[in-house]
Amino acid sequence: MRASVKVKLILILIIIALSVYLLYPTLQLAEMDDAEKATLEVRDPQELVTLKSRSVNLGLDLQGGMHVVLEVDIKELLDQIAKNKNEVFNDALEKTAVEVEQTDEDFLTVFERNLIADGVRLVRYYGSRERSSEDEVMSYLRDQISETVNRALEILRNRVDEFGVAEPIIQQQGQSRIIIELAGITDPSRVRQLIGKTAKLEFRLLKDPEIYLSVADKINQFIQSKIAPVDTTITEEEPGEEADSTLSLDELFGQAQQDTAVVDSVLQDKDSLFEQNLFFLDPNRQQTILVPANKEAKFRQIIELSEIQKIISDEAGDAEFIWGAKPEYGGQYYEVYLVFKRAELTGETITEADPRPGSQMDPSSIGKFEVSLTLNDEGARIFSRVTGANIKKRLAIILDRRVFLAPEIQVKIRDGRSRITGLNNMEEAQDLAIVLRAGALPAPVRIIEERTVGPSLGMDSILKGSQSAIYGLVIVAIFMIIYYRIAGILADLALVLNIIFIMAVMAYFNATLTLPGIAGIILTIGMAVDANVLIFERMREELKRGKTIRASIEQGYGNAFSAILDANVTTFIAGIVLYTFGTGPIRGFALTLMIGIVASMFTAIVVTRVVFDYSVSNWSIKELKI
Amino acid sequence: MQFFGDTNIDFLSKRKIGYIISAIVLLVGISSLILHGGPQWNIDFQGGTLVHLKFEKNVRIEEIRDALTQRGFGESEIKHFGADNEIVIRTGVSEDPAEFSNLVEPMISEAFPDNPFEEQRVETVGPKIGKELVVDALMAVLWAMILILLYVMWRFRINFALGAIMALAHDVIVTVGVFSLLEIEISAPIIAAVLTIVGYSLNDTIVIFDRIRENLKVRQKDADAFIGIVNRSLNETLSRTIITSLTTLFVVVILFFFGGEVLRSFAFALIIGIVSGTYSTLFIATPFVVEWQLKKVHA
Numbered sequence: 001m002r003a004s005v006k007v008k009l010i011l012i013l014i015i016i017a018l019s020v021y022l023l024y025p026t027l028q029l030a031e032m033d034d035a036e037k038a039t040l041e042v043r044d045p046q047e048l049v050t051l052k053s054r055s056v057n058l059g060l061d062l063q064g065g066m067h068v069v070l071e072v073d074i075k076e077l078l079d080q081i082a083k084n085k086n087e088v089f090n091d092a093l094e095k096t097a098v099e100v101e102q103t104d105e106d107f108l109t110v111f112e113r114n115l116i117a118d119g120v121r122l123v124r125y126y127g128s129r130e131r132s133s134e135d136e137v138m139s140y141l142r143d144q145i146s147e148t149v150n151r152a153l154e155i156l157r158n159r160v161d162e163f164g165v166a167e168p169i170i171q172q173q174g175q176s177r178i179i180i181e182l183a184g185i186t187d188p189s190r191v192r193q194l195i196g197k198t199a200k201l202e203f204r205l206l207k208d209p210e211i212y213l214s215v216a217d218k219i220n221q222f223i224q225s226k227i228a229p230v231d232t233t234i235t236e237e238e239p240g241e242e243a244d245s246t247l248s249l250d251e252l253f254g255q256a257q258q259d260t261a262v263v264d265s266v267l268q269d270k271d272s273l274f275e276q277n278l279f280f281l282d283p284n285r286q287q288t289i290l291v292p293a294n295k296e297a298k299f300r301q302i303i304e305l306s307e308i309q310k311i312i313s314d315e316a317g318d319a320e321f322i323w324g325a326k327p328e329y330g331g332q333y334y335e336v337y338l339v340f341k342r343a344e345l346t347g348e349t350i351t352e353a354d355p356r357p358g359s360q361m362d363p364s365s366i367g368k369f370e371v372s373l374t375l376n377d378e379g380a381r382i383f384s385r386v387t388g389a390n391i392k393k394r395l396a397i398i399l400d401r402r403v404f405l406a407p408e409i410q411v412k413i414r415d416g417r418s419r420i421t422g423l424n425n426m427e428e429a430q431d432l433a434i435v436l437r438a439g440a441l442p443a444p445v446r447i448i449e450e451r452t453v454g455p456s457l458g459m460d461s462i463l464k465g466s467q468s469a470i471y472g473l474v475i476v477a478i479f480m481i482i483y484y485r486i487a488g489i490l491a492d493l494a495l496v497l498n499i500i501f502i503m504a505v506m507a508y509f510n511a512t513l514t515l516p517g518i519a520g521i522i523l524t525i526g527m528a529v530d531a532n533v534l535i536f537e538r539m540r541e542e543l544k545r546g547k548t549i550r551a552s553i554e555q556g557y558g559n560a561f562s563a564i565l566d567a568n569v570t571t572f573i574a575g576i577v578l579y580t581f582g583t584g585p586i587r588g589f590a591l592t593l594m595i596g597i598v599a600s601m602f603t604a605i606v607v608t609r610v611v612f613d614y615s616v617s618n619w620s621i622k623e624l625k626i
Numbered sequence: 627m628q629f630f631g632d633t634n635i636d637f638l639s640k641r642k643i644g645y646i647i648s649a650i651v652l653l654v655g656i657s658s659l660i661l662h663g664g665p666q667w668n669i670d671f672q673g674g675t676l677v678h679l680k681f682e683k684n685v686r687i688e689e690i691r692d693a694l695t696q697r698g699f700g701e702s703e704i705k706h707f708g709a710d711n712e713i714v715i716r717t718g719v720s721e722d723p724a725e726f727s728n729l730v731e732p733m734i735s736e737a738f739p740d741n742p743f744e745e746q747r748v749e750t751v752g753p754k755i756g757k758e759l760v761v762d763a764l765m766a767v768l769w770a771m772i773l774i775l776l777y778v779m780w781r782f783r784i785n786f787a788l789g790a791i792m793a794l795a796h797d798v799i800v801t802v803g804v805f806s807l808l809e810i811e812i813s814a815p816i817i818a819a820v821l822t823i824v825g826y827s828l829n830d831t832i833v834i835f836d837r838i839r840e841n842l843k844v845r846q847k848d849a850d851a852f853i854g855i856v857n858r859s860l861n862e863t864l865s866r867t868i869i870t871s872l873t874t875l876f877v878v879v880i881l882f883f884f885g886g887e888v889l890r891s892f893a894f895a896l897i898i899g900i901v902s903g904t905y906s907t908l909f910i911a912t913p914f915v916v917e918w919q920l921k922k923v924h925a
Binding site for chain 1: 628678680727728731744745746747748749750751752753754755757758759762763765766769770773774777778781814815817818821822824825826828829830832833835836837840862863865866869870872873874875876877878880881884885886888889892893896
């Protein structure tokens with residue numbers, strides 16, 4: 001027996017031993033059920049971490065979980081920190097938002113270009129004594145953006161930590177994106193709420209009742225003026241009808257809950273924004289506008305109109321409409337409030353936020369849940385001053401531009417305590433408390449990509465994937481034995497080693513196995529025998545030409561090598577490209593494919609060869625049946 | 627055991643038949659693509675939201691549609707997925723991509739109070755991400771082709787490289803064409819499958835090229851002898867071609883039947899690709915090399 005064969009044989013055994021060693025942690029983990037894992041975590045948390053870092057990870061598509069990509073709203077941020085905003089600024093901002101959807105360019109660059117196209121420079125909105133040149137402003141804005149994203153990352157990390165998810169992954173991607181990966185999530189919609197909320201809490205005063213009246217009156221006149229022309233064309237038989245279709249406020253008040261207040265014989269264009277009875281002033285409560293739930297969308301559009309915006313600024317000055325968080329009166333009406341734009345106090349001063357059941361003293365909060373807030377000293381001082389100065393006025397508690405509560409201030413509140421009421425269940429209250437404690441995001445975030453797999457689908461995928469792999473392995477193995485006999489067994493050995501090697505390499509790199517990754521392994525099973533098929537076919541040819549067994553083996557391996565190499569290199573190239581351009585699961589597939597190619601070349605060329613050589617030299621084989 | 631002894635099939639004389647078959651298949655595929663206005667991208671590329679729900683009891687698609695219509699999502703595409711108690715709902719892009727996934731759960735639980743369900747999968751892709759994925763996918767296919775072309779040019783000759791690329795393009799168009807014809811959507815994993823097909827088809831082509839290269843070293847290079855050598859090379863490697871295709875096809879077919887609904891179209895793409903890849907080696911890549919050589923000799 002030649003020495004080189006012996007060396008190779010030992011080398012192969014070492015590699016196999018190493019692979020088994022590398023796979024051991026993975027097998028150990030797979031053997032444990034959840035309870036055992038929990039016990040280990042208590043007993044020796046470090047051990048579990050080590051075990052995990054040395055195993056093949058299961059992708060979110062296999063163990064179930066959420067993959068979310070958030071984008072920090074740069075547009076909103078730039079809007080927030082700008083000074084002296086004007087029409088040009090708003091237009092450029094809107095235009096930029098549309099443009100960046102189409103291109104890969106970064107928001108700031110496009111924004112600057114758009115401003116310059118309009119003959120304005122960034123300095124005008126972002127300049128200060130320290131920043132007078134365009135370059136300085138640019139770098140200031142870049143810093144602001146990156147700081148915002150960093151803060152958003154930190155806050156999201158706090159929220160997720162408080163929510164309690166094992167081993168969350170939260171990282172930045174590119175300039176303004178944040179990736180969050182959470183395994184084993186059972187309630188994705190809760191997580192969506194938790195991470196998507198800006199959690200900007202504001203306390204703002206409502207505008208006075210007289211201003212409500214005049215604004216409501218003007219808006220009503222405006223709406224009627226839009227409806228009137230339609231009336232004349234459609235209701236020609238009754239020309240007198242629309243003579244005074246403008247609703248007086250007395251009517252509005254007196255008959256708010258009845259739909260008879262308006263001319264309802266009029267046929268209306270269904271698509272038109274404008275119709276009767278779009279809103280009422282709440283007859284039971286001052287300073288509250290009610291909008292029927294089915295007309296909500298229309299009214300939302302109407303109040304965005306520039307005419308309405310003008311009415312508000314003319315009549316109420318520094319004010320805006322903010323919607324109530326939930327429909328009231330049995331879900332039939334939405335509340336809309338006219339509030340000051342300026343916030344008296346914001347959520348930054350919150351030190352504690354505790355979820356709890358609604359007070360039993362207040363009939364409206366029985367069965368509901370709430371979050372009680374405690375403010376820090378500074379917050380408490382401001383709160384005390386604001387409440388003291390505005391007794392009998394209403395103060396809106398606004399979270400993410402929705403009014404949760406707008407109580408009338410009864411007394412001066414000195415202890416800095418407040419609460420958000422009317423939450424439907426304890427979970428909602430808990431999640432709200434989490435986001436309020438973790439703080440508001442410096443700019444809104446949007447979910448731009450989400451991939452969630454439920455745990456049962458993940459289990460199902462593992463089961464079906466491994467089933468397919470086993471069936472595939474068995475069929476190919478049987479086929480090879482039937483077709484190549486003894487050599488077939490050898491090829492099968494190579495195949496099994498191949499799979500062990502793939503898994504071992506993945507464990508070593510702590511790589512993630514995904515569903516497409518399993519598919520990659522299954523595909524490798526089919527393709528891995530190719531190298532052996534090439535070699536065996538070549539050996540058959542050589543044997544047929546009457547060469548000796550030893551020479552046939554030599555020639556078979558030698559001549560097949562260039563084909564095996566070229567064929568595998570090209571597939572490997574495809575793998576590299578996939579890995580480079582692919583995302584998530586596709587990368588998993590590319591990874592297993594590439595590892596599989598290397599492993600299959602090794603097993604097919606080295607391992608089977610050594611076995612051939614060993615048997616030929618040790619057992620003086622007379623005949624090679626392939 | 628052996629399927630083929632020493633075969634002596636004259637593949638090249640039949641290459642015209644191959645051209646016609648390929649022309650027809652490609653024509654049908656491309657027409658279907660044109661009629662459908664391009665490949666049918668799924669939400670990975672188009673943007674939108676997909677929600678996969680598994681109910682305890684069977685549900686009818688109309689019931690789901692009714693529930694969604696009440697909240698203005700009546701336009702959604704609703705399908706059964708694998709079983710009668712599993713539903714996939716797909717909506718287009720909205721301004722807030724996460725909107726639908728947030729609304730769907732309360733909507734459906736309200737409509738089916740006595741049929742609890744579990745969210746199996748939620749996929750939301752914003753329009754911008756979708757565009758990025760399309761660009762990435764096209765770049766991937768393009769780069770794969772360029773790199774492979776360069777490698778084959780280096781290891782073989784330019785006409786071999788072009789022949790291989792022709793075969794690749796053929797396989798990719800056939801696969802995408804069949805998907806279009808059967809109205810199956812192209813998702814991100816399908817792009818991975820297509821790139822695997824690229825790799826596989828090449829694998830196959832290169833084994834035969836390797837044999838031609840080897841046989842050319844030994845023989846003279848006049849035109850008739852060239853055809854003879856190529857034919858002989860095809861015959862010599864035929865056994866291997868069939869066996870490798872069969873073993874690969876075995877596992878992919880198993881994946882198709884047992885791999886679950888999520889992997890089914892992925893496996894299907896591979897099945898088409900493997901059949902097409904094997905065929906294109908014999909009837910596209912190799913004949914191209916021969917035609918090129920004949921032109922050079924006659925010119």
